[in-house]
Amino acid sequence: MLALLRAETLKLHRSLALLLCFAAPACVAAFAALALATAPGAKTWDRRLDEGLAMWSFFMLPMAVTALTILVAQIEHGPRMWNHLLVLPVRRSRLFMAKTMVVAGLLIAMQFQVYAGLYLAGWLVEAILPSHHLNGPMQARDMAVGLAAMGIGALAMLIVQLWAALRFRSFVIPLVIGIVGTFAALVITASGSDVYLPWLLPVYATMWPRPSGQYGVVLGLTGGLVALAAMLIDLGRREHP
């Protein structure tokens, strides 16, 4: 499996997928800095961090996962690489498992960057605009726990998006699924309904350790594992005409 992971990692060199993994969290940090620099009134770390987390979990994370899975899958779809990969002496389930692990690794990397980016944004604005000083505790531990829970809660969404991206050669289908899922999550949240869509689970997960946060983490993890098993079976059996 280690060789497969190395091969999957090598494919990411100079790829747009890797670029996206830096760009998406950087956007969140930049927006957070902008909000901090322009918002009136007293400012506290916990308020600003919560705003940053909300921006990431509601919108940027689902869209980044949609784009990331599409870009990773297109590395193979674009040059019709399946013809080559699937005739090699490697079990197809291991091939797709390695790809899933690398994409999950990129998700973890993005969560780390959001963590670092939000604090950097706060310090940067404080340094440039001393009047925008942030008060209160920095909540470093709570922030780390929230992002870790969000990452686990995002697993179901990640697998569903990756499955769609690998299953269809055209990027339009996974893109539509991602957009519909993201906006459905926004509408459901606004309506106050208790519906657990994969795209909404990372939002719930940030409320850890409250009950809705636990739902988000547990459903994200179990849903992700079930979706992973279904994806490996489906893609492993699929023909390539």
Next chain:
Amino acid sequence: MQSAITTTGLRRSFGSKDALRGVDLAVPAGSIFGFLGPNGAGKTTTIRLLLGLLRPSGGRIAILGLPMPARRLEIARSIGALVETPALYDHLTGRENLEITRLLLGLPRSAIAPALDLVDLGFAAHQRLGGYSLGMRQRLALARALLGAPRLLILDEPTNGLDPDGIRDLRGLIRRLAADHGTTVFVSSHQLAEVQQIATHVGLMCDGRLLAQGPLGEVLAGAGPRVDIAVERADAAARALAARGWTVEQAGGRLLVDLAGGNAPDILELLVAQGFRVAELRRSVPTLEELYVRLTAASTGQRRAA
């Protein structure tokens, strides 16, 4: 001779369309097998079945003595393949492209350089594929197929997009692989004249059926001897021969007459008796292309009659 590939009654349908209608293929080990036919004949479908990318609708496949797809992983360790256009990662270098396959095959790092040298691409190993010509890409894909020194090399239309120099180089490489390494090379193509230059064995496909197969010489000889005649008033001479039951083809100002059931002096005597001046008459063996046209015409005629 042991078979590298054997198929028995191999069939494959896509919905209501039959792409393969019972193909019995026998590819001897160590041969260069030209798998020939026009676009849509079923060549690529056969190759996809041989590689396990598709499952057969019926029939059996054995590769290097093992059943496919039941023993796919074992078989895949001994096969190198190039299917249709060369699939490569454009954002990586030539060496990185091979490195990915090397990792998946579990080969040592040292396996890459000889493969690149074999296709004369050592000089471009660290260039990204954006700077590669189509011929270089094809050679790189071939180098990748050769990683791990496979016993069986399956090439689907490998000369597509290659210039004459590239085609000549590929011919030389295929000959070397078979002669020096004992590799069985199964090469599909619609360029019959090209394959005739390198193949030791051929199989001719048309409309999902295998029309003929075997050693190249035997397949061509099996088509029956012909005489190639240079004669004045070729049109009239052709009509005169056809009226006496001979099968005649016209090629430019010359006549090609099947000798089945007759002999050359009979033809000469008939033409002279009818006042035609014969400038040249010689026995000829048909080319693969001529044989193919004849077999497909017969196959099409049988289908129409049915």
